[in-house]
Amino acid sequence: MSVQTNDKPKVSLRAFLAKYSVLIAFAAIVIFFAVASPTFLTPANLFNVLVNNVVMLAIVALGLTIVISSGGIDLSVGVSVDMASMVFVMLLAAGYSGVVGVGGGLGAALVVGILNAILITRLNISPFLATLGVLFIGQSAQQLATSGGQPIYLTSGYAGDQFNAIARTALLGIPTPVIVLILCALAVHFLLHRSVFGRYVQAMGAQPGVAWYSGIRVPRELSLVHVLCALLAGVTGILLSATVKSYVPLSGNAFLLDAIGATFIGTTLSRERKPSVIGTLLGVFLLAIVKNGLLLVGWNFYWQQVGIGVLVFLVLAASFGLRRAAH
């Protein structure tokens, strides 16, 4: 009984297209906008896309990548973003130092993550319903805390100015938020694709029963998954507040659908449709570039949403359809 050798999958054109549909779409879109808009490929515009459209969405999507890998979902990432943002801004506005502000903000996101973890692993509520409930509660809580959704602004003189400065400066030519993203992406990449924890996450995602029967502490690992996701969303919340010098209630929700979309676009890179850090980042770049490009060529905001919907549909359909045909 020898190991068979003639079983390598044949690389057909279709399989190739299926595998790299995201990259091909990416290249095509870049070329399209480069031709359609003279400002698209300028460094200033690309810098703007990176800092304003990519970084914050990408960090939220990294968290969702972990959750979706484990076979779950977190609909409450927006709440984690908002809670971190709210507590961060409130603490700074009350005169506390930046360290306290960041700690408090991340702590607030942690609370959301722990709440999710308890609902899912202790009360055995499905991740979809548990995080949906937390989403509802979190939204109402914000409105109650801000008299119906009044933004909180950081006026001059607070530590907020320093943060705003940090958010807008660069270290060794790289904008600070981008450095934060790179650090988060590297951390999640190693965690998900190199660590023992990551293997457990993949196993839970592939077949939870097998994980349990292999002696994996599924509740513990799953709790960690949701806490990490909430913390990453919290990082985005703090970056958001530092950039716009304010807390606007319910602004985190804007990230949820884009982050889910980006993560699933990223799954087309894998034959088994598994999420990956690289895939998710590609998905985020794709969405950010489409939004920016459509804006430059003069489409209004609502048509951008249509454009993104069509894009997600096309990439997923192309990848899965071609893959099925190649099989």
Added chain:
Amino acid sequence: MQTAKREIAVSMTDISKRFGPVRALENANLEIARGSILGLVGQNGAGKSTIIKVLAGIIKPDSGTIVINGETVSSLTPASVEKLGVHFIHQDRLLVPTATVGEAVFLGHEIGLGPFVSRRAMARKAADLLKRFFGMELPAGTLVKDLTTAQQKVVQITRALAQKASVLVLDEPTAALVKREVDSLFDVLRRLRDDGIAVVFISHYMQEIEKLCDRVTVMRNGTDVGTVDPRETSIDEIISMMIARDVGEMFPKRSVTLGAPVLEVANLRLGGSFENIGFNVRAGEIVGLTGLLGSGAKEIVQCLFGLKTADGGSIKVEGKQLALSTPVKAVRDGIAMLPEDRRAHGVALGLSVRENISLASLRRYSKNGLVSRGSENQAVDGLIKELSIKTPHRDALVRELSGGNQQKVAIAKWLSCQSRVYVLDEPTVAVDVGAKVEIYNLLNRLAGEGAAILLLSSDLLELVGVCDRVLVVYRGRLAGTFSGPSMNSDALLAASSGARSNADGVAA
């Protein structure tokens, strides 16, 4: 009126087809002669339906030649095959229920002028054909759904004949028919044979094959193992051609010296399931456990792996008292479990062979929480070789492996853990005979290396063939322990059903 010289209508030579790693057909041959009824038999998975689907143009073979009416055909499609005069009566492919007999007979070949279909012409012609071939007076306006199953088969055959079929393949045509209808179908088929048509008859019913067919081709493991005349060869001989090996070879013999007790269970009790369960499994020993559904045998095994928590009693592994409340603890204490539902609990189909094998023992291959791929690969490759797991490479998905090889991956996972106690829950359900033997060999080897093995099985022959000792559970209590000459399937069955108890005495 068989012609003396057998004229070949269809000849398929050296047909091979793989689905991923699974060889569905390997150098299979099929020769269909005019004026003759060929039976095609084989166990499920032997390749009967695959080779028929190849001929029907539904499956494209990887290699091989197909000659139809003296003409070599390179690529077949369902439509081109019909044009060549080869027609199929599929088991499940039914007619359009709301069509009339006339419409059904000419389905796809409607008679008419341009886009207009002449229902009257079709009805008249269909009635003619039915009368000519089968002497059947069937109003052609009758709806298909009002016909009996046998009449529907006849309509299907008539449709084939209307297209001037020279070869007719029937897949399990008698499955839904009553005796009288079978007889009249056989008359029809004999008449067609006498008219020079080549008939292929696929059936699981050996009596039908014997009664109807002029020749029988037997398939096994994706290839044809022989073609015989059923009037000269007995049914028993044909069946033995279908089965790869006889029972004696299935259970490899072994000789092993038993060591100290590894697993010691005493006074184990779970409310509503079982009580006062006590037994030992020694190093190198394979102990069977069996009982009817609801006897508590299953629950005993679940308690040993922490899937259920016993209400009382003790479980010791190598003298150490265990408190089993979850599989997490059981795995840490050296207990391995091969669950009955392999796809839900045994292997993760969407993960690679490597990821599955190392899943329960990742701590061994990691440093500071990061997996060291070098040592993992080395260990995994070693186990793939040791268990001769048939996989293209270590990163192939377990989904692509056959059932038997998936089961070997599940076993390799525990070998990687160096477990001391193996609890197996129906390990050979839904694996083919060849893989069963390999799993038995593997159990013997594990035992030979000093592991203690507890085999829960409802296959009494398997228990007798593999185990040193068999414990029978009846209504939550040990009803008997059998070994040596007293261990036979009759005794086990009697004890499981409460008819008889105790051969060697309960205490082991």
